[in-house]
Amino acid sequence: MDIPSYVLLSHEQALKRRLDIVANNMANTSTVGFKREQPLFQEFVEKADDAITQDAKKTSFVLDFHAVHDMTAGAFQPTNNPLDVMIEGPGYLTVELPDAGGRAYTRAGFLAVLENGDLAVAGGQRLLDEGGQAINVPPEQANRISIASDGTVLGPDGPLGRVAITVFDDETALAPRGDGLFSGAEGRVLAAADTKLHAGGVEGSNVQPILETTAMIEILRLYQNSVRMNESLNDMRKRALDKLGRVG
The missing domain is CATH 1.20.1260 (Ferritin)
Structure with missing residues (x-):
């Protein structure tokens, strides 16, 4: 040989x-x-x-x-959209996969309200709260909501839910899907006290x-x-x- x-x-x-x-x-x-x-x-x-x-x-x-x-943080990029968020520290936004019914994760914090009132990421996947449910915004409040640093979605009449930030002890468990999302298992949702979001912008690439x-x-x-x-x-x-x- x-x-x-x-x-x-x-x-x-x-x-x-x-x-x-x-x-x-x-x-x-x-x-x-x-x-x-x-x-x-x-x-x-x-x-x-x-x-x-x-x-x-x-x-x-x-x-x-x-x-x-x-996992070094990228630079904060202001967007002037109060719904856009940057995660400060480890973790990923949790979204629902409509085709498979499962979950995926992303750091891209471009958020918007769908026609049915559900909060979603740029790809149209619904954003999930800490209980694994979609965060729905009443039509009359669609243009009057904000997101607090602990992930709480606030409307004029009070909280509408809290954005789930999922962390993984083993980052190698995450696999890129090719659409800006990651698939993975055995993640855990951060408590409100441990969640830190910066609204009004998104996280840039750390390349x-x-x-x-x-x-x-x-x-x-x-x-x-x-x-x-x-x-x-x-x-x-x-x-x-x-x-x-x-x-x-």
Whole structure:
């Protein structure tokens, strides 16, 4: 088995994974509530007890383990809409999925009142309260509501509900759906005392283009080094075969 080539291949696959993630981060520089991703790699050690030398008995490969989100807060972007909110600290807005009847989560705080009076996010998914129910706004109050820092939706006649902010102890349990929402399980709703919302704006992406560009350059250089190592191995094999052909 050509072990060096397999090791280099696993390294190059890891570099491709890193490049895909960096490119996705760059593409979402302006996406509201987007959290940059970072890849996690795991070392896999293959043991070969029948190897000729002691150093060759263990071979280290790179495995793609997972991707995690950098939960650093993005900058507050004012929108002049009193319904728009930015979550200060960890957590996600909880929404209802109309097709599957399940739940999804988002940091994008563009909120609006639907024609039926339900409070919803930009994609039209209904926003859920701490009890898992939709927050309905009476028609006569649609233009006179506000959202307090603890998530309470206030109308002129009093509270209409409280926005549920769900947190996850393990962020890797969240999986992007591709529509600005995340799916996940085993989340817990924050109590009012622990909920902090900033109304009147949304959270910008926390992607820093300069850092991502630097990462792209680093990945390119690492890939070039891998290619040069592979070319050196090929040259070494050719020289070995040439010498073996001359024996005898």
